[in-house]
Structures are given as C-alpha cells and as structure tokens.
Amino acid sequence: MRQGSSASRLLLVGCAAPAAAFFAAFWLLPVALLLALPASKGWGTYFAVLTNSRYLQSLLQTLGLSLTVTLVTLLLGALVGITLARQRFRGRQLLLSLLTLPLSFPGVIIGFFMILLGGRQGVVADLTHALGWGRFTFAYGLTGLFLAYLYFSLPRAIATYTAAASAMDLQLEEAARSLGASRWRVARDVWIPELAATTLACGAIVFATAMGAFGTAFTLASKFEVLPITIYNEFTNYANFALAASLSITLGLITWLVLWVSRRIAGPTAF
Template identity: 50%
Template sequence: MPNHRFNIVLLLPLAVFVLAFLILPLGQLSVTAGSGEQGLMAFVSILTEERYRTSLFVTMLLALATTLATLITSTIAAQTLAGRRFPGRSLVVALLTFPLAFPGVVVGFMIILLGGRLGLVGTLTKATIGTNVVFAYSIVGLFIGYLYFSIPRVILTLMAAAEKLDPSLVEAARSLGAGPFMIQRDVVLPALYPALFSAGALSFATAMGAFGTAFTLATSIDVFPMVIYTEFTLATNASMAAALSIVLGLVTWAALALARSGSSQVPAAG
C-alpha cells in the first residue's frame, strides 16, 4: 500500500500536466472547430478548398525536403565528428549546435541578412553579375531557414548513436573486403536506423509547425502555420483556425507515430 500511494504521488504532476495542457486545450480546440458556420464540414473544406489544400501540400513537401536534407547532412557530419578526435573538435560541435539558442524569428532575420534585398548574396551578385539575387522570401529561403533550425537538433541525436556503434563491426567488415560504401550500407546505417527514424520525425514535425521563421520569411507563401495565423487574426475565423490546428497536429502526430513504429521494427545490425 505505501508503494501504491508513492506511485500515485509520482504520477500526480504528470496527470495535472496532461489534464491542464493536453486534454482540456484539445477538448476546447475541438469544440471551437465544430462551432463555426460550417460545423464539422470545416475539416472537409481543408481538403476541398484550394487555398487550404495547397498550403497543406506545400508545407508537407517542404517538411519532407527539409527532413531528407537534414538527415543526409547530419548523418555525414555526425559520423565524422563521432569517429574522429582532432584539435578544435569541441569548438566545431559547439558552433554546429549554436543555432539551438536562436528562436525562429532570429533565424528568419539571419536568412534575410543572407539572401534578402540588401543581403550578402544580393550585394555580391550585384557587384559580380549585375543582378541582385534575392531568395530569402521564397520557398528557398524557408528551406534554408528550416535546415538551419533542424540540423543542430538532429546532429546531436545522430552523434550519440554513432558514438555507441561498435568499431569492431566496422573492422570485421573491412577485414572481409567490404569497401566504404558497403560498410555504410550493411553496418553503419542499419545501426543508426532507430536514431534516423526518431531524428527524422523530429525534423519533420519541427518543419511542419515552425511559425517564427515562416512569419519572418513567408511574405508570399501560405505555409500551414501562417494560414492558421491569418485565419485567427485577420479573418477572425476561430473555428477554421482550430480545425486547421487539429489537422496540423494530426499530421505531425502521425509522423511521430510512424517513426516510433519504424524504429521499433528495425532489426539490429550484425
């Protein structure tokens, strides 16, 4: 009995958190989504109305592209940093993870300084080829901003997984005549699959819901978080904003659930 009471005490903070910050807000969000003129048809209109459907499609493609580029870049960097010790390594890791300290608005502002109308790239291209190249306010600018935001988060996860990889497996494969690409395919990547799944899901969810960067850069792009913002503030359509929020939450939740399922089904390397 004492242990039972102690377990209840331990679970009480979690129960309060789930009730106050998950169940009640989600319940109110669901009520608000169904309280508009369209009722529950608001969810159907997300797929039938071109603006909402296109925004969801573009946002998902952008999140997938960001995830793929982040995983490729971070996998290479994580293996390099995990398997080598060299002077300045700690500084390199610190610099790679430094963007974790920046909110999305700051990341967006940095992209403007890089590729905005008065940015570094535009100044250089104006001086060299006579054309001011501006990409900060396009899908390219958002993509670079999301990469900047995602890589530090993913690289830490993959570095931790790469450091746990048994070097004897790589040496055994090399002694049997396996080349670098075969070692990657048959030894290293299978060992990293669980971390790749979880890190990829985190990157996708972050890109789907990123608001600060989109708010700064998406002046002509209707990514999903910006559509939710405009529906709630400019159109004062709280019910549609709530329906869009629920759909966004379901998409990111499905990605996280798929990643958990995929990582649990990956066989161990060896």
C-alpha cells in the same frame, strides 16, 4: 496496516490532485475545445483543408517543404555526424560546438539571419548590385524558407548522429573490413542498419519541427505560404476560429501520426 495504506493513498491523491488539475486546465480543456470548435460552423469545417484549394495548397506546400528539409537534413547530418564521431583532430570539440550553436537560437532569429544574407538589404543583394546584376533576393520565398529550416534542423541531426555513431560497435566494422568489404559495403551492411533507428527517430522529429515551425515562417513566408501561417492568419486577421481550429487539428494529426509510426518502428529507446 489498513490505516497506513489509507494514509498512503490519501497522500498519493493529495500529491496527484494539483498535477491532475493542471493537466485538465492547460491541456485537456484546450484540446477538447479545439476539437469541438469546428463543429460550430458545420461538420464540413473539419474537412476544409481538403475541400478548399487555398488551404489544400498550403498543406501540400508545407508537407513538401518539410519532407525535403528532413531528407537533406538527414543526409548532411549523417555525413557530418559520422565524420566527427570517427575522426579525432585538434579543434574537434570547438567545431562541434559551433555546428550546434543554432540550437540556442529561436526561429525568428534564424529568419533574421536569412534576411541579412538574402534579403533586400542583405549581403547577396549588395554583392549582385555592386556587380551590376541588380538586387538579387531569395530570403522571402521557398529558397529562403528551405535554407532557414535546414539551418535550424541540421544542428539537431549532427548532434544526434555524432552521439549514435560514437556508440556504435567498432568490431562490426572491423570484421567487415577484415572480410574484404569495401567502404560502400561497410556503409550499407554496418552503418545503415546500426543507425536505422536513429535516422527514423531524428527524421520524425525534424519533420514534426518543420511542419509546425512558425517563427521562421512568420519572418520569411511572404511569397510562400505554409500551414502555420495560414492558421495564424485565420484566427488573427479574419477571426475565423473554427477554421483555424480545423487546420490546427489537421496539422497536429499529421505530425502526431508521423511521430507515432516512427516510434512504433524504431522503438521507444530511439526517442
């Protein structure tokens, strides 16, 4: 028995060793270097995002944009998702497939779509020019980023709410209606509590995705700087690796904290 137990332990160690080595080399070591790098320029580098007005503005703009995108995504995603879950009509599956199609596109492609729509040579600019109003553009600032982030995030919310609403207990809604509850009362007393965990989990993921989005921002953020672009500029254009690491830590801590809090409230089964 002891020999068998020893052989099992050796086999377990042998199987776990490659995974442990991979984890140490490609996650633990880079994260340790990232955390230690700002100290080479002084401990104040860790707080540069709070002491430098440019970095603080970039952080606040990123937070504001991400929060706005998250709220609008949840609202539209819930409305569309619940409708698709409750209504049965011809072409429903095709419509759901089309609505979730942007899930297959990377952020750069989403940015390219926005340029085709609202860029200098886009459809809107050509239309306003033909009407004699000049070439109107919106792709390269806050409006373009917001629409692109929304376009990128909305399919995830629609798919999540559709699945969650389909799994809801219809008897609760039927009981509320039988007691004379109005549509708004049913939404308040049945839908919102039933979908609360889904809303919290989906909102956390949308927020984290918007905070760290780079491809879309890199394509469109020429007039509105967000933190991922600030980080990219620091280590690519200025070779300021310590400051880039500090900003990366700030971004990572914020997104991790939001995901951790939402997971604690909603429960692990919501993710």
